[in-house]
Amino acid sequence: MVAVLGDYERHLVSERDLAPHTVRAYLGDVRTLLVHAGRLGHAGVDTLDLRSLRSWLALQQTTGRSRTTLARRATAARVFTAWLLRSGRAEVDAGALLGSPRAGRPLPEVLRPDEARALVESAAAAADDGSPVGLRDVAILELLYATGIRVGELCGLDVDDLDFERNVLRVLGKGRKERTVPFGHPAARAVRRWLEDGRPSLRVEGAGAALLLGARGRRIDQRAVRRIVHARVAEVPGAPDLGPHGLRHTAATHLLEGGADLRTVQELLGHASMSTTQIYTHVSSERLRTAYRQAHPRA
Incomplete structure (x- = not known):
């Protein structure tokens, strides 16, 4: 089983070209499955069956795992058993009939438009002294809110990924899919000031072409960006505690409330499925009432 796990890791990395975080998640789930299978008496992966998989998921449930975690682990098991069949390591796909609980889709917390404005304005006011770190923080907040990109996509940006003539940036998203995302003039001004007055002061040898340091x-990491966003949001009175993904939710929600269609938002966010984007279709009751009054003949 150890040898099979090593082969599976090479498959995920080399053939499927998955992100390191995704590979670690899949391997972690499959590793716990194989340990459980060994305790049930399976000497190899060729004897895995549906009953063993269901037993493994049931054990996860009894230890208090959330429905979201159970759904993810069921998916990991199905992907693994399908690979076992394709690679000739098993004669049947044991996970083909494995069901999974429907994960809950709670509505994400978002900032109101006035809170988002206060967030970037307070950061800009704090950066009036021209400190490189302050200028960088403003650029981070403006880009996250203007584009709705993921924190990993933000950290991976290079200077050449920004086109200031068209106000767009090139993003390498999940599955190494490239997309172009527009940004507004406030974000452009913040990034220009960072590049001119902030980045040269922080840059050291080895920074390369990294946009944010x-x-x-050197290139900023995701944990640092999360700390920055949480700290800056905490300065906004009454705002919920949000990280970079909360600003992504906020950007998507404000786009839809401003009149953007769902397909456009899907493209901007880089979602492979429209169903992922639909979580942002929650709207305020006031907008519902306004739309009803404008559209219904008996309103």
Whole structure:
């Protein structure tokens, strides 16, 4: 089983070209499955059956795993058993009939438009002294809110990925899919000021073409961006505690409330499925009433 797990990792990395975080998640889930199978008496992956998989998921449920976690692990098991069949390591796909609980889709917390404005304005006011870190923080907040990109996509940006003539940036998203995302003039001004007055002061040898730099002068990492966003949002009175993904939710919600169609928002966010984008279709009751009054003949 150890040898099979190593082969599976090479398949995920080399053949499916999955992101390192996704590979770690899949391997972690499959590893716990194989340990459970060993306790049930399976000496190899060729004897895995549906009953063993269901037993493994049931054990996860009894230990308090959430429905979202159970759904993810069921998916990991199905992907693994399908690979076992394709690679000739098993004669049947044991996970083909494995069901999974429907994961809950709670509505994400978002900032109101006035809170989003206060967020970037307070950060800009704090950066009036021209400190490189302050200028960088403003650029981070403006880009996250203007584009709705993921924190990993933000950290992976290079200077050449921005086109200031068209106000668009090139993003390498999940599955290494490239897309173009527009940004507004406030974000352009913030990034230009960072590039001109902030980045040269922080940059050290080895920074390369990274757009955003950490305190040590090299490409900023995701944990640092999360700390920055949480700290800046905490300065906005009454705002919910949000990280970079909360600003992504906020950008998508404000786009839809401003009149953007769902397909456009899907393209901007880089969602492979429209169903993922539909979580942002929650709207305020006031907007519902306004739309009803404008559209219904008996309103």
